[in-house]
Amino acid sequence: MRDKLTTIGFDADDTLWHNERFFQLTQAYFAELLADHADHDHLMERLLAAEKRNIQHYGYGIKGFTLSMIETAIEVTEDRVPARVIRQLVEAGQEMLAHPIELLPHAREAIEAVAETHKVLLITKGDLIDQERKLAQSGLGELFDGVEIVSEKTAATYAEIFDQYGDGPDASMMIGNSMRSDVVAPIEAGCWGVHVPHGLVWEVEQAEVPTSNPRFRELKDLGDLSALIDQIS
Structure with missing residues (x-):
């Protein structure tokens, strides 16, 4: 089960x-x-x-x-x-x-929909001050139950975060555009890993697609997220 x-x-x-x-x-x-x-x-x-x-x-x-x-x-x-x-x-x-934030399509709607039935977290890496600035300008901050700005996204990082905020990696899903950081690492921790391609990817974030892993999924955009979660849940 x-x-x-x-x-x-x-x-x-x-x-x-x-x-x-x-x-x-x-x-x-x-x-x-x-x-x-x-x-x-x-x-x-x-x-x-x-x-x-x-x-x-x-x-x-x-x-x-x-x-x-x-x-x-x-x-x-x-x-x-x-x-x-x-x-x-x-x-x-x-x-x-100083560049203003421009949300990607379906970003707010996807978070709002998921937040009605699940605990939602923002897990990002980078400069603390800049990430906090972007989150504040995005207007999405109040939608999250927790925000974690980390130095690196590893399987251990995800295991710790999902243990702290949720019911552990097995009951958690990570969604992102980076195959290495947002998909492969969470799957290694035991999570679902959902890839939402963006088109522009920094070479450092590229990784082999884990197509054979049963916990890997890919969506064309965040507009399809609610249907996927309903299917998995």
Whole structure:
């Protein structure tokens, strides 16, 4: 007998509101600024390597991304990057931090519908201040029974959160756009993992799709979530 589904977790960035497209736009601007020093593909490889290397130092989010751009600019110019380029990169990061939130289709309706019958959580990772800002601007904060902003999303993280707020991983579901963080890790913890593709995915968040796992599901958008939960419950 499977445990009754009682607790639903939602990812935030690119699940409830747009996020990755602002990183993509800023990366394109970064490539323009450094075009005289490195070709596009090489520059993107160096930037990605810096981002991966710096996660352990700065965590996820815009601040770490901005510092990784600056570090890459210094590297590819062999310490000759003009001060004005550093200033432009800092300003680009500040602009990202100030960008207004735009909800994805069906985000509010999906949470409101699920909240009538289940406990709902927001489980996101990244910079604490920025994630709190985005949640406040989204207008969705009052809909959640709990909010967890974590440094990393692992199976252990999900097990702890769903034990704390709900009836454990077996009675819980996680919904998000990242295959690695929002689907594979929850399934490894014993949860249902529901993938809602966004289109733009950071390479670090890619993972093999667990198609053979009975607790894996995929939806075209959040508008189909209530029907899936009814089916599982």
